[in-house]
Amino acid sequence: MPSRPAPAGHTAIIEAARAQFSEQGYGATSIRDIAQRAGVSLSALYYYYKGKQELLVAILDDGLDAYFGACEEALADAGEDPAERLEALVAATVRFRAGHPVKSSIVLTEGRSLEPEHLARYRENEERATRQFREVIERGVADGVFLTPYPDDARRAVIAMCNAIAQWYRPEGPVGIEELVERYVSLALTVVEYRPRTVRRPARG
Amino acid sequence: MPSRPAPAGHTAIIEAARAQFSEQGYGATSIRDIAQRAGVSLSALYYYYKGKQELLVAILDDGLDAYFGACEEALADAGEDPAERLEALVAATVRFRAGHPVKSSIVLTEGRSLEPEHLARYRENEERATRQFREVIERGVADGVFLTPYPDDARRAVIAMCNAIAQWYRPEGPVGIEELVERYVSLALTVVEYRPRTVRRPARG
Amino acid sequence: MPSRPAPAGHTAIIEAARAQFSEQGYGATSIRDIAQRAGVSLSALYYYYKGKQELLVAILDDGLDAYFGACEEALADAGEDPAERLEALVAATVRFRAGHPVKSSIVLTEGRSLEPEHLARYRENEERATRQFREVIERGVADGVFLTPYPDDARRAVIAMCNAIAQWYRPEGPVGIEELVERYVSLALTVVEYRPRTVRRPARG
Amino acid sequence: MPSRPAPAGHTAIIEAARAQFSEQGYGATSIRDIAQRAGVSLSALYYYYKGKQELLVAILDDGLDAYFGACEEALADAGEDPAERLEALVAATVRFRAGHPVKSSIVLTEGRSLEPEHLARYRENEERATRQFREVIERGVADGVFLTPYPDDARRAVIAMCNAIAQWYRPEGPVGIEELVERYVSLALTVVEYRPRTVRRPARG
DNA sequence: CATGAATGAGCGTTCATTCAT
DNA sequence: AATGAATGAACGCTCATTCAT
Numbered sequence: 001m002p003s004r005p006a007p008a009g010h011t012a013i014i015e016a017a018r019a020q021f022s023e024q025g026y027g028a029t030s031i032r033d034i035a036q037r038a039g040v041s042l043s044a045l046y047y048y049y050k051g052k053q054e055l056l057v058a059i060l061d062d063g064l065d066a067y068f069g070a071c072e073e074a075l076a077d078a079g080e081d082p083a084e085r086l087e088a089l090v091a092a093t094v095r096f097r098a099g100h101p102v103k104s105s106i107v108l109t110e111g112r113s114l115e116p117e118h119l120a121r122y123r124e125n126e127e128r129a130t131r132q133f134r135e136v137i138e139r140g141v142a143d144g145v146f147l148t149p150y151p152d153d154a155r156r157a158v159i160a161m162c163n164a165i166a167q168w169y170r171p172e173g174p175v176g177i178e179e180l181v182e183r184y185v186s187l188a189l190t191v192v193e194y195r196p197r198t199v200r201r202p203a204r205g
Numbered sequence: 206m207p208s209r210p211a212p213a214g215h216t217a218i219i220e221a222a223r224a225q226f227s228e229q230g231y232g233a234t235s236i237r238d239i240a241q242r243a244g245v246s247l248s249a250l251y252y253y254y255k256g257k258q259e260l261l262v263a264i265l266d267d268g269l270d271a272y273f274g275a276c277e278e279a280l281a282d283a284g285e286d287p288a289e290r291l292e293a294l295v296a297a298t299v300r301f302r303a304g305h306p307v308k309s310s311i312v313l314t315e316g317r318s319l320e321p322e323h324l325a326r327y328r329e330n331e332e333r334a335t336r337q338f339r340e341v342i343e344r345g346v347a348d349g350v351f352l353t354p355y356p357d358d359a360r361r362a363v364i365a366m367c368n369a370i371a372q373w374y375r376p377e378g379p380v381g382i383e384e385l386v387e388r389y390v391s392l393a394l395t396v397v398e399y400r401p402r403t404v405r406r407p408a409r410g
Numbered sequence: 411m412p413s414r415p416a417p418a419g420h421t422a423i424i425e426a427a428r429a430q431f432s433e434q435g436y437g438a439t440s441i442r443d444i445a446q447r448a449g450v451s452l453s454a455l456y457y458y459y460k461g462k463q464e465l466l467v468a469i470l471d472d473g474l475d476a477y478f479g480a481c482e483e484a485l486a487d488a489g490e491d492p493a494e495r496l497e498a499l500v501a502a503t504v505r506f507r508a509g510h511p512v513k514s515s516i517v518l519t520e521g522r523s524l525e526p527e528h529l530a531r532y533r534e535n536e537e538r539a540t541r542q543f544r545e546v547i548e549r550g551v552a553d554g555v556f557l558t559p560y561p562d563d564a565r566r567a568v569i570a571m572c573n574a575i576a577q578w579y580r581p582e583g584p585v586g587i588e589e590l591v592e593r594y595v596s597l598a599l600t601v602v603e604y605r606p607r608t609v610r611r612p613a614r615g
Numbered sequence: 616m617p618s619r620p621a622p623a624g625h626t627a628i629i630e631a632a633r634a635q636f637s638e639q640g641y642g643a644t645s646i647r648d649i650a651q652r653a654g655v656s657l658s659a660l661y662y663y664y665k666g667k668q669e670l671l672v673a674i675l676d677d678g679l680d681a682y683f684g685a686c687e688e689a690l691a692d693a694g695e696d697p698a699e700r701l702e703a704l705v706a707a708t709v710r711f712r713a714g715h716p717v718k719s720s721i722v723l724t725e726g727r728s729l730e731p732e733h734l735a736r737y738r739e740n741e742e743r744a745t746r747q748f749r750e751v752i753e754r755g756v757a758d759g760v761f762l763t764p765y766p767d768d769a770r771r772a773v774i775a776m777c778n779a780i781a782q783w784y785r786p787e788g789p790v791g792i793e794e795l796v797e798r799y800v801s802l803a804l805t806v807v808e809y810r811p812r813t814v815r816r817p818a819r820g
Numbered sequence: 821c822a823t824g825a826a827t828g829a830g831c832g833t834t835c836a837t838t839c840a841t
Numbered sequence: 842a843a844t845g846a847a848t849g850a851a852c853g854c855t856c857a858t859t860c861a862t
Contacts, residue, residue, distance in 0.1 A: 027233025438642025
């Protein structure tokens, strides 16, 4: 559910802006760079977007929508089990960071370039991402399946390690995305010190 | 052992630049902002530094020197045991990220703002940081005390979680730096799946 | 046949730049002086021209084109006779120097202000001007109608004296351009020591 | 009789300034360029000279003094004969232009860089140079030995061709200075259409 | 004597943006 | 719906010059 319907033709501009912001940063990117990269005139750009800031907002919104969409979908498919839910969350995050590094890097670094009026909404989304992970991790701790003594730090660690993927992962490298997902899910479960409840499981043993 | 002796009087300028770069990014920072923040005239700034890029280089050099200095010191005090060495590295990194968040954030984000001629040296330092961790983790794996099946990803995870501290840690918050160090050391050992060698364990074998 | 079609509106800018360069020299002229003199904003100037250097290049190109155009025309109307051709060349040069002193002075003095990339083309044109005169003078010498023992120095003298006109001639002065042309043609023929071939002039009285 | 005694140590500065002004022009030369080229500190330069303009004035004064000194000397050695005097002037001028091209080029091109207060004196010297030639040429015309119908233009031609030497002459080239002097003297006499009075000289005819 | 430090003004250029058409 | 033309502000930087020491 993107907040912007993205009427045709905007795509080239947004993509150019995204690439440019990602490569040089918002502050170092000129609106002319974007127009040129998109192959449209400066005026055309202004016809579609109110200005540089609006481009950033649109890109961040889109990135956040896409990411949270993926998370929601993953969680919807998962059951109630905290481990399963954490797996879902980590898998969704890894897939997004590895599959959309440009979108990811902008969302992760250009929040500071937002003007005050747009910052609140952005902070809210940051908070939402944190909450997602916190809820599931705290659930696991409460259920006694995540043994980590530092749930907050474990959460930050898991998020940080997933986010970092956007910076180094190359799809043409030796590790495929699904293999990566598997590894990070495993790592995340290690971080939270996941111990499946095995007590008194009569059958099968 | 800073590579630049930073002759007195430069300090205010460097500190202003560091703060500004850290808050707004290199590209979005104007040289006039820096001069004003440092309380010196524009010309005075240029008397001490050749330009904006040189300021960035000086700041990055200083940040890297300080960080690697701390790492070396920590490793020198550690023995040969991989776990002990990883602890030393993580402790030094956490202390640096938490204690010098501004220095840290610039080093971690503004490498891309370097002009090509300075980039090589910077990349080398990035590589050095990676190597530090890789060596000790691979040692632990080889010694059979780190059981992680994914040493590379574990390394990236440890580095990422430590680096992230610079973004969120507030010294006035509930967690003191030494407590934080302890937690992250513990987390890191968890990530690499540290199992101390229990030699002479007669039974069970 | 100007190499740049000079799309309308540029004229005021070019003329202002020409006047300013001619009066103060390229190095001492500020782009703001030019904009002000042309009655346009600084940004408008940059809308039409890429920079100060491009203005100079445009002005030099135009000046050279105009001069060589005049020379070619004059030579086309002249026959094969070296004296006639030298007359044509001198007349064209004098007319140009006297009639376009500003264009002339820039071409004659601001070549050194060209950046290396544009210098080659300019040097080529200088060479072309020299060649024009050399060819006709050497022809005259070979034909035995120019008796000067120093054709090279004679050539330089003729060129120098014609070029100097741009510095001192005032149209409102006592000498009209056509009168000036006549005098310099005469002077030039004197310099090369022109002696018309008096074939079949039987007696001497 | 130099107007400035040039207290020792100034020499390096003046020479650096002269070279720089000659190569890039006054307007495009920075005082720092000069100091650096002279191998002195910026402050040292200002200790010796009041500023950029004063350097130019000193250089122009020196150049003019040297040139007029040479002219006076040459004229003093010449007799009363207009041809001989013209020869002396041309020889002195050619020697100066060829032997001191840097001094010459500055005097010949940087008058326009003088601020109003110094301009009057400079114009006076220009006028003096003109007068020198005019007097001797008019004398020759009056005496009936210079037959040129255009004494003014002949004068300008002679001066222009001599001055131009500073731009092209290279001492390492094929023509030595004394050979050059001979040629230009000959050219100059040609230009004024010198015809030695041979009337009633009984012998030799 | 001589200099390191500092300055305010101005440099050439690019910025994000607007507007008439 | 779309653009060429234009703008004022700001950019990074260099200028000629001054001054305390």
